[in-house]
Amino acid sequence: xxxxxxxxxxxxxxxxxxxxxxxxxxxVKRHSDYDVLVxxxxxxxxxxxxxxxxxxxxxxxDFNSLLLRSREFFEEAGIDLRTGTxxxxxxxxxRTVLAEGExxxxxxxxxxxxSTPSIPEKLRSGALLENVFTVRTLQDGMRLEKALLxxxxxxxxxxxxxxxxxxxxCSRRGLNTLLVNRSSSLLSHNIDPDMADIVREHLESxxxxxxxxxxxxxxxxxxxxxxxxxxxxxxxxxxVIISAGVKPETELAADAGxxxxxxxxxxxxxxxxxxLTDGTYDPDVYCGGxxxxxxxxxxxxxxxxxxxxxxxRMAGVIRDNLIEEQSSFGPVISPWVAVIGELEVGTVGITxxxxxxNGIDLVSGLATGTTSAGYYPGSTRLYIKLLFRNxxxxxxxxxxxxxxxERIDGLSLAISKRTTxxxxxxxxxxxxxxxxxxxxxxxxxxxxxxxxxxxxRK
Amino acid sequence: xxxxxxxxxxxxxxxxxxxxxxxxxxxVKRHSDYDVLVxxxxxxxxxxxxxxxxxxxxxxxDFNSLLLRSREFFEEAGIDLRTGTxxxxxxxxxRTVLAEGExxxxxxxxxxxxSTPSIPEKLRSGALLENVFTVRTLQDGMRLEKALLxxxxxxxxxxxxxxxxxxxxCSRRGLNTLLVNRSSSLLSHNIDPDMADIVREHLESxxxxxxxxxxxxxxxxxxxxxxxxxxxxxxxxxxVIISAGVKPETELAADAGxxxxxxxxxxxxxxxxxxLTDGTYDPDVYCGGxxxxxxxxxxxxxxxxxxxxxxxRMAGVIRDNLIEEQSSFGPVISPWVAVIGELEVGTVGITxxxxxxNGIDLVSGLATGTTSAGYYPGSTRLYIKLLFRNxxxxxxxxxxxxxxxERIDGLSLAISKRTTxxxxxxxxxxxxxxxxxxxxxxxxxxxxxxxxxxxxRK
Numbered sequence: 001x002x003x004x005x006x007x008x009x010x011x012x013x014x015x016x017x018x019x020x021x022x023x024x025x026x027x028v029k030r031h032s033d034y035d036v037l038v039x040x041x042x043x044x045x046x047x048x049x050x051x052x053x054x055x056x057x058x059x060x061x062d063f064n065s066l067l068l069r070s071r072e073f074f075e076e077a078g079i080d081l082r083t084g085t086x087x088x089x090x091x092x093x094x095r096t097v098l099a100e101g102e103x104x105x106x107x108x109x110x111x112x113x114x115s116t117p118s119i120p121e122k123l124r125s126g127a128l129l130e131n132v133f134t135v136r137t138l139q140d141g142m143r144l145e146k147a148l149l150x151x152x153x154x155x156x157x158x159x160x161x162x163x164x165x166x167x168x169x170c171s172r173r174g175l176n177t178l179l180v181n182r183s184s185s186l187l188s189h190n191i192d193p194d195m196a197d198i199v200r201e202h203l204e205s206x207x208x209x210x211x212x213x214x215x216x217x218x219x220x221x222x223x224x225x226x227x228x229x230x231x232x233x234x235x236x237x238x239x240v241i242i243s244a245g246v247k248p249e250t251e252l253a254a255d256a257g258x259x260x261x262x263x264x265x266x267x268x269x270x271x272x273x274x275x276l277t278d279g280t281y282d283p284d285v286y287c288g289g290x291x292x293x294x295x296x297x298x299x300x301x302x303x304x305x306x307x308x309x310x311x312x313r314m315a316g317v318i319r320d321n322l323i324e325e326q327s328s329f330g331p332v333i334s335p336w337v338a339v340i341g342e343l344e345v346g347t348v349g350i351t352x353x354x355x356x357x358n359g360i361d362l363v364s365g366l367a368t369g370t371t372s373a374g375y376y377p378g379s380t381r382l383y384i385k386l387l388f389r390n391x392x393x394x395x396x397x398x399x400x401x402x403x404x405x406e407r408i409d410g411l412s413l414a415i416s417k418r419t420t421x422x423x424x425x426x427x428x429x430x431x432x433x434x435x436x437x438x439x440x441x442x443x444x445x446x447x448x449x450x451x452x453x454x455x456x457r458k
Numbered sequence: 459x460x461x462x463x464x465x466x467x468x469x470x471x472x473x474x475x476x477x478x479x480x481x482x483x484x485x486v487k488r489h490s491d492y493d494v495l496v497x498x499x500x501x502x503x504x505x506x507x508x509x510x511x512x513x514x515x516x517x518x519x520d521f522n523s524l525l526l527r528s529r530e531f532f533e534e535a536g537i538d539l540r541t542g543t544x545x546x547x548x549x550x551x552x553r554t555v556l557a558e559g560e561x562x563x564x565x566x567x568x569x570x571x572x573s574t575p576s577i578p579e580k581l582r583s584g585a586l587l588e589n590v591f592t593v594r595t596l597q598d599g600m601r602l603e604k605a606l607l608x609x610x611x612x613x614x615x616x617x618x619x620x621x622x623x624x625x626x627x628c629s630r631r632g633l634n635t636l637l638v639n640r641s642s643s644l645l646s647h648n649i650d651p652d653m654a655d656i657v658r659e660h661l662e663s664x665x666x667x668x669x670x671x672x673x674x675x676x677x678x679x680x681x682x683x684x685x686x687x688x689x690x691x692x693x694x695x696x697x698v699i700i701s702a703g704v705k706p707e708t709e710l711a712a713d714a715g716x717x718x719x720x721x722x723x724x725x726x727x728x729x730x731x732x733x734l735t736d737g738t739y740d741p742d743v744y745c746g747g748x749x750x751x752x753x754x755x756x757x758x759x760x761x762x763x764x765x766x767x768x769x770x771r772m773a774g775v776i777r778d779n780l781i782e783e784q785s786s787f788g789p790v791i792s793p794w795v796a797v798i799g800e801l802e803v804g805t806v807g808i809t810x811x812x813x814x815x816n817g818i819d820l821v822s823g824l825a826t827g828t829t830s831a832g833y834y835p836g837s838t839r840l841y842i843k844l845l846f847r848n849x850x851x852x853x854x855x856x857x858x859x860x861x862x863x864e865r866i867d868g869l870s871l872a873i874s875k876r877t878t879x880x881x882x883x884x885x886x887x888x889x890x891x892x893x894x895x896x897x898x899x900x901x902x903x904x905x906x907x908x909x910x911x912x913x914x915r916k
Contacts, residue, residue, distance in 0.1 A: 019896070048831060051891045059892065065833045309889040312896050335888035346888060373506060375523040403864035405893040409900070410868020412886050417875040428870050430793035430804060431767040433509045434517065435863040438477070438770050442867070 011105055012322065013097050014038045015087050015252065016112030017045045019308045020289035022069070023315035024110055024322070025079050032323045034108070036079045039099050043084040044138040045071070050308055052141040053162065054339075056148070057169035063142050090256035092282065108284045110318055111253055111266065111274065115246035115290040115306070123157070123242065126219025132240045135162060144241065151238035152176060155228045157216055158244035159186035161338050164199060166241055168341040171206045178237075179208055180230055182215040182244075190336055191345065191397045192352045194366065195385055198399050202343050248291040248304055258285070265293030265304045270328040272318050286321065288314030297331035297416070298350045298394045299358045305334055335412040337405045342380075344404035348412045349395035352387065362387045362394070365421075365449030369441030371401045373433035386411075386424070386445045391453065393419045403435075407442075421450050469563055470780065471555050472496045473545050473710065474570035475503045477766045478747035480527070481773035482568055482780070483537050490781045492566070494537045497557050501542040502596040503529070508766055510599040511620065512797075514606065515627035521600050548714035550740065566742045568776055569711050569724065569732065573704035573748040573764070581615070581700065584677025590698045593620060602699065609696035610634060613686045615674055616702035617644035619796050622657060624699055626799040629664045636695075637666055638688055640673040640702075648794055649803065649855045650810045652824065653843055656857050660801050706749040706762055716743070723751030723762045728786040730776050744779065746772030755789035755874075756808045756852045757816045763792055793870040795863045800838075802862035806870045807853035810845065820845045820852070823879075823907030827899030829859045831891035844869075844882065844903045849911065851877045861893075865900075879908050 012028060014021045017040025025036050038045075046069040054060045074081040088098045090111075096103040117134035119127050126132065131151075133144045148154070154170045156163050159181030167179040179186075185193040186200050200210050211230060218229040219240055227234040248265045250258075259267040259275040266287045267275040274285045289311040296303050305311075310332060320327030335348035355362045365386045372379035380401030387395030396411035398404050414424065424446040431438050470486060472479045475498025483494050496503075504527040512518045532539040546556045548569075554561040575592035577585050584590065589609075591602045606612070612628045614621050617639030625637040637644075643651040644658050658668050669688060676687040677698055685692040706723045708716075717725040717733040724745045725733040732743045747769040754761050763769075768790060778785030795804035813820045823844045830837035838859030845853030854869035856862050872882065882904040889896050 048833065048891060050889070051831065051833065054834070054891055060834065068833075307889070308896055309887060313886070330884075333886055335886050337888040337890050337893055339890055339892045344893060348886075348888070373509065375506065375509065375526075376512070376518065403861050405888055405890070406861035406864030406868060409885070409887045409898065410864060410871055412888070413868055413875075413877065413881075414871055416881070416885065417871075417877060419871065419875060423871075423874070426788075427867070427874065428771070428791055428793050428806075429767060429867045430795040430806070430863055430870070431508070431765070432795050432797055432863070433506060433512055434797045435795055435802060438766055440867065 009033050009035050010107040011035045011037070012108045012110070013104060013106040014110040014112060015097065016040060016114055016289070017042055017081065017083060018049070018112060018114050018289060019311040020112035020315045020318070021110065022046050023312060024112070024318050025074075025081070026077060027315070027319040028322050029077050029079055031319070034322070037104060038079060038081045039085045039087045039097070040081070040083050041086045042137050042139075045074070045081055045083045047138050049136070049138075052135055052138070053165040053169050055141060056145060056166060057172050063138060063145070066138065087252060090252055092256050092276070092285065108322055109286070111258075111285065111287040111291065112289045113249040113252060113291045115248045117242065118245045118247050119242055120215065120244055122215070122217060123219055126225070127242060129219055129221050129225040130223055131225045131238060132219055132242065134242050135166065144239070147239050148173060148175065153236045154178070154239045154241065155180065155235060155237040156241045156243060157228070158242065159210070159212070160189060160243060160245065161187060161336070163241070163243040164203065164340045165338055166243060167203055167208045168206060171203070171208045172341075177208045178211065178235055179203065180211045180214055180216055180228070182213075184213050186210070186212070187345070188353065190347045190351070192385060195383065195397045195399055198383055199340055199343060199345055202341050206341050246290065246306060250291050253287070253291070261293040261302050263293050263302050263304050265302070266291050268292050270330065271321050272314060272329055286318045288318050295331040296350070297333045299354060299360070300331070301358065305332060307334055307336060310334060333412060333415050335408045337408055342401065343399055344402065345399050346404040346408035347395075347397045348408050349393070349415045350387065351395060351397070355387070355389070355395070360389055360394075362389055363449050363452050364388070365445040365447065365452070367441040367444035367448060369437055369444065371403065372435065373437060376433050382441055384441045384445045386449055388421050388449050391421050393421070393424065421446050421453065425450060467491050467493050468565040469493045469495070470566045470568070471562060471564040472568040472570060473555065474498060474572055474747070475500055475539065475541060476507070476570060476572050476747060477769040478570035478773045478776070479568065480504050481770060482570070482776050483539070484535060485773070485777040486780050487535050487537050489777070492780070495562060496537060496539045497543045497545045497555070498539070498541050499544045500595050500597075503532070503539055503541045505596045507594070507596075510593055510596070511623040511627050513599060514603060514624060515630050521596060521603070524596065545710060548710055550714050550734075550743065566780055567744070569716075569743065569745040569749065570747045571707040571710060571749045573706045575700065576703045576705050577700055578673065578702055580673070580675060581677055584683070585700060587677055587679050587683040588681055589683045589696060590677055590700065592700050593624065602697070605697050606631060606633065611694045612636070612697045612699065613638065613693060613695040614699045614701060615686070616700065617668070617670070618647060618701060618703065619645060619794070621699070621701040622661065622798045623796055624701060625661055625666045626664060629661070629666045630799070635666045636669065636693055637661065638669045638672055638674055638686070640671075642671050644668070644670070645803070646811065648805045648809070650843060653841065653855045653857055656841055657798055657801060657803055660799050664799050704748065704764060708749050711745070711749070719751040719760050721751050721760050721762050723760070724749050726750050728788065729779050730772060730787055744776045746776050753789040754808070755791050757812060757818070758789070759816065763790060765792055765794060768792065791870060791873050793866045795866055800859065801857055802860065803857050804862040804866035805853070805855045806866050807851070807873045808845065809853060809855070813845070813847070813853070818847055818852075820847055821907050821910050822846070823903040823905065823910070825899040825902035825906060827895055827902065829861065830893065831895060834891050840899055842899045842903045844907055846879050846907050849879050851879070851882065879904050879911065883908060
């Protein structure tokens, strides 16, 4: 048992050194006198996971650039940060955590264990071959980068956000790049098929070969991967990247008697406290990030989130509650944005597929525009899709050459404020030739939806 | 008297060939069988006035690029467009317009006469010198461009939007550029002094000399301008640009017995019909654009607008009413954006100065951020200022290297939906390293304002 702090300060243990864990540690330490101990299984601490594809693409010169805060920073802040350390168990009754054979007391505990990459059943043995990667940690990224230096043919399995970003990145490195996706549409968790087609065309225009509606059957090779079998055909591969989703890391919590929800995530309340098997919430044990089960604002259904921005907001709420500044976390609409080649792609709220699965009737409006006045040099295409339920905005998707992050943030506000199609139609938007068009495409998207609602002539 | 149309079609006369006039003409013609006759005093028709500074800057190669629709387009559309034609008078009793000595009947009339540049009293005689310009029409732009080819020293009088854009443009052409502004702060109608200082510093970093708190006393020269007297000192000038605001062009309307409001603009109702001296609104006479008096949503006060985007929205409402699709135009919050050198500058709602003049108590929050993750190459500074009245957003200003148009549009929505400081603080924003930061500066601006409201520790 470790020593009891002579000053009698409260002990906070944080399991996980990702976006939630280190944000809570740093902020709590700055605003209180907790003893803060962080366990992270990752050998590296405090880096931008989201930046990895951009190092692979060559936009960022090296992985060191992704390091945010040094080991010294945490030392000087008085945070006991144990990297490369796996927690073995949590004992809620005794308020201890077991790590490397030693028990550590806590008064308050934060579970921010994140998630681990999923590997499709059929590929599990093949995934043990050399040069087969999942891309999660900085170490993963570094190893991938090294392997890509000697590669010619890359196969990326999974056409979600990370898969699409990495496909663009590998293509920009001059590699033969094949992206294979189980379902018919890329980014199917994020955007509708018609919008995904724009991304697919862009990837193909960059030279990426895209195969959809096929799940790879096997990874082949001896020691080192040599090919991937897709639809009975072998495709050469020096490097394979599996980006087929993640599963929340909840074993520690489940073993400790914390409830796991239908999504596989840890059940929490609005204060981000965990639910126990007796149905109560532990007032001293918090959970945030990818391992937590959230609620979707539009459908009311439970969901998991891989968004760093959502994790960061949860960290803020956990921080507030730990330092007795009351704060709570509500249902989410999950605004998301990615850069795939030259395209910015974003979404917020529900997609048509999610609506269908939940029996929600939608009316959509899609508009095409440009990022500048038509006559302005460098103007690129812009696509905006709006989804309405009972005339209220519940989903929005945008693709274009610029401004997509800011558009999605604005549409996030629009959804959270329950904005009607008429309000969007009458929205005052600003204009200058280099930055947009006199009538914003948003207006046309709303007009398109309204036309369907009222079935009036064009 | 011109012939009566044998088909008995209704006659629509539009006075003004700018953003309102031609948009109404084109759209009405497409959706109805009005006879459409447009009088425009401008020899050129259908061009982007807002694009002129960007041709001067060299971003757009030539003025022909600004031409939007050809003379043939209007002919083929069946619109009788009379450019270079000045209307002499309107006779409301007889439903006629007098132009070039001839009377033209109308059933419906649209007054979209726009505005003309103001020239400060003291400079009126000097303004007659060669190489002294106001920049309003395409012809103005072409003449200015020609004069700049032979110029070394340019003096721009007036530090509003056009003045600042043109100062940046002249500086990019390699000219010695002096910008002189009567008040202490540039862009004083658009943004607060602290934000304007950022623009001033940027202009100075480009090599523009900025003099504030001085109104030029005289323009000197014989035939051709040679210098400008400012604060008793002579500054050399081969070219002088006067951009000291505009006044609405309302003489025709006033002479016809249409009411002019305290701003000098034509008084209109929500249907954009003009008010007559007997207090009624003429159901067949519409007015839109810079010559119309609008109402500010926040202060409730009358105002004029020079925004092309606002003019375009008014054109839509006039069009709807002309073709019997009921539509109305409400009070405005006037989102505005400009590109000044490398900076995008935007605003929406009221400024601190307007609040002060109207006795409105504001609490503000200002945040500085970056346009990408700190480690991402090419990241530039971003400034966001939010203004709240009783915790409700009533004004917002933003300056930065990208995404300002889209941010201002989002903040326009936020103001129109009466968004609270807490709602902005809890807004879900999206993140990817190339396009922003994990916590958006908007959050910090709201936090800054909230801190002042609750006077809690930092």
